[in-house]
Amino acid sequence: MESLPLTVLDTCKKALGTAASVAGYVMLARGMARGMARDILPPELRAALGRAAAFVRAPLGASDKERHALVIRRDFDSGYSENELFDAARKYLTTKISPRTTPCLGLGLFPVEPDRSSSSWSTLLCLEYDGSTSDHFDGVDVVWKYVRAGRGEDGTTGEYFKLSFDAKDADTVSERYVPFVMSTAEQLRMRARALKISKNDGASWQHGINYHHPATFATLAMDPSLKQAVMDDLDRFLKRKEYYLRIGKPWKRGYLLYGPPGTGKSSLVAAMANYLRFNLYDLDLSVVPDNSALQMLLINMRNKSILVIEDIDCCFDAKKSREEEGSRNMPEPAADPDNTPRRQRPQRKQNTVTLSGLLNFIDGLWSTSGEERIIIFTTNYKERLDQALLRPGRMDMHVEMGYCRWEAFRTLARNYHLVDDHPLFPEIQQLLKAVDVTPAEVSEMLLRKEDAGQALQVLKQFLEGKKTNAKKEAPEMKNEEADKAM
Numbered sequence: 231m232e233s234l235p236l237t238v239l240d241t242c243k244k245a246l247g248t249a250a251s252v253a254g255y256v257m258l259a260r261g262m263a264r265g266m267a268r269d270i271l272p273p274e275l276r277a278a279l280g281r282a283a284a285f286v287r288a289p290l291g292a293s294d295k296e297r298h299a300l301v302i303r304r305d306f307d308s309g310y311s312e313n314e315l316f317d318a319a320r321k322y323l324t325t326k327i328s329p330r331t332t333p334c335l336g337l338g339l340f341p342v343e344p345d346r347s348s349s350s351w352s353t354l355l356c357l358e359y360d361g362s363t364s365d366h367f368d369g370v371d372v373v374w375k376y377v378r379a380g381r382g383e384d385g386t387t388g389e390y391f392k393l394s395f396d397a398k399d400a401d402t403v404s405e406r407y408v409p410f411v412m413s414t415a416e417q418l419r420m421r422a423r424a425l426k427i428s429k430n431d432g433a434s435w436q437h438g439i440n441y442h443h444p445a446t447f448a449t450l451a452m453d454p455s456l457k458q459a460v461m462d463d464l465d466r467f468l469k470r471k472e473y474y475l476r477i478g479k480p481w482k483r484g485y486l487l488y489g490p491p492g493t494g495k496s497s498l499v500a501a502m503a504n505y506l507r508f509n510l511y512d513l514d515l516s517v518v519p520d521n522s523a524l525q526m527l528l529i530n531m532r533n534k535s536i537l538v539i540e541d542i543d544c545c546f547d548a549k550k551s552r553e554e555e556g557s558r559n560m561p562e563p564a565a566d567p568d569n570t571p572r573r574q575r576p577q578r579k580q581n582t583v584t585l586s587g588l589l590n591f592i593d594g595l596w597s598t599s600g601e602e603r604i605i606i607f608t609t610n611y612k613e614r615l616d617q618a619l620l621r622p623g624r625m626d627m628h629v630e631m632g633y634c635r636w637e638a639f640r641t642l643a644r645n646y647h648l649v650d651d652h653p654l655f656p657e658i659q660q661l662l663k664a665v666d667v668t669p670a671e672v673s674e675m676l677l678r679k680e681d682a683g684q685a686l687q688v689l690k691q692f693l694e695g696k697k698t699n700a701k702k703e704a705p706e707m708k709n710e711e712a713d714k715a716m
């Protein structure tokens with residue numbers, strides 16, 4: 231027999247159980263420490279599994295038809311340690327079973343958060359004892375069976391999943407399929423967890439509270455291609471851990487959302503958080519005493535999170551920032567174009583947090599203090615922002631949230647009244663071309679009546695009113711401009 235290093239033999243003796251006993255079971259044993267499921271299978275364990283599979287196969291001269299199996303027990307060490315992989319497998323299998331295809335399944339009700347910090351519960355399907363289901367991965371067929379063999383002499387429950395496959399597929403299963411099962415389970419866990427939002431109280435984060443904003447990309451009314459571009463950007467960001475490492479860049483991404491009040495900037499932040507299942511940190515810079523407090527706040531954020539700074543234009547004195555940055559060619563802030571703000575913004579008091587302090591974190595310190603971070607600035611007045619913030623490369627993506635046009639309206643009509651078409655649509659389409667109206671205003675009109683036709687009628691009248699007002703205002707504005715010119 232090919233000699234193996236002692237550690238591998240040890241692992242195999244413990245892990246393989248009765249592996250060499252003809253049927254060739256490979257048992258995933260000790261070492262499945264808590265938290266492993268969160269990190270996907272570590273490379274060493276993956277390698278050990280590969281070696282173990284080869285070790286079992288080689289001496290037996292496994293033929294293509296021979297079946298091998300991995301046994302994933304619920305607990306080890308006489309019940310002292312739980313096997314995270316067992317939980318991961320159970321979670322993963324919920325995506326593979328359905329009452330339509332499996333005659334008998336278990337059904338349970340579980341709190342969304344294991345520590346019951348959330349009041350949400352969800353139902354979960356699971357295989358019944360001796361129930362089985364098949365799966366297909368990269369050309370490999372596997373069968374999962376859920377077995378309970380009664381409490382063993384060592385005190386373990388004897389409850390396990392048996393994952394069987396053709397002997398020739400042992401490497402694929404152990405090196406790629408098992409990690410895939412674990413990462414899928416992790417994604418499901420992330421998706422199911424309740425999101426938290428934390429706000430800062432001066433220099434420290436308050437305890438996060440549950441965040442249940444209903445906005446998703448499906449409910450967001452915005453230009454479809456822009457929406458897709460944001461989603462693609464987020465997907466790319468998530469996939470690129472290795473890439474960021476390789477090019478030596480911090481694994482973070484910055485977005486600047488700008489547009490008039492009521493165009494959905496906060497809704498987009500919520501949709502992004504819901505899409506990624508990232509927690510939110512809502513940073514109020516006006517109560518942060520200085521740059522070092524800012525530093526502590528940013529360092530104390532957890533990974534897989536979004537930092538939001540709303541109304542960034544109100545956070546810094548542009549003139550002071552200009553001096554601070556040594557920039558002489560900044561344009562003066564434009565006149566306030568927003569005559570009727572949807573809500574009055576609080577005037578932020580000036581403090582000693584500086585724009586350069588913040589930018590240092592975006593570029594520098596932030597990079598070393600965490601990963602999978604997203605930072606989002608929102609503003610109603612992009613033109614008021616300091617050039618230092620707008621410089622290419624500073625914020626990775628600038629997203630303009632604009633007035634409600636035809637495609638955005640269709641999303642709202644579908645959301646609010648489940649209508650995809652209506653005789654009033656053509657008129658509304660024409661009006662939306664002529665009138666600047668925010669999605670918030672359109673939503674409000676659509677909510678005024680329960681009946682779709684009546685709601686659309688209300689909206690049409692509202693848009694007509696806006697159009698008439700705009701026509702009246704236009705000549706007045708022309709006169710004012712002419713007066714100024716004289």
Ligand SMILES: Nc1ncnc2c1ncn2[C@@H]1O[C@H](COP(=O)(O)OP(=O)(O)OP(=O)(O)O)[C@@H](O)[C@H]1O
Nearest residue numbers: 449450451452491492493494495496497669670673
């Ligand atoms: N693009 C949108 N898609 C769907 N709903 C929207 C959109 N924009 C606004 N709404 C509706 O209007 C409400 C207010 O919008 P939201 O707070 O997201 O706008 P905002 O641009 O962040 O405004 P502000 O600049 O005043 O903070 C939302 O709760 C939602 O009901």
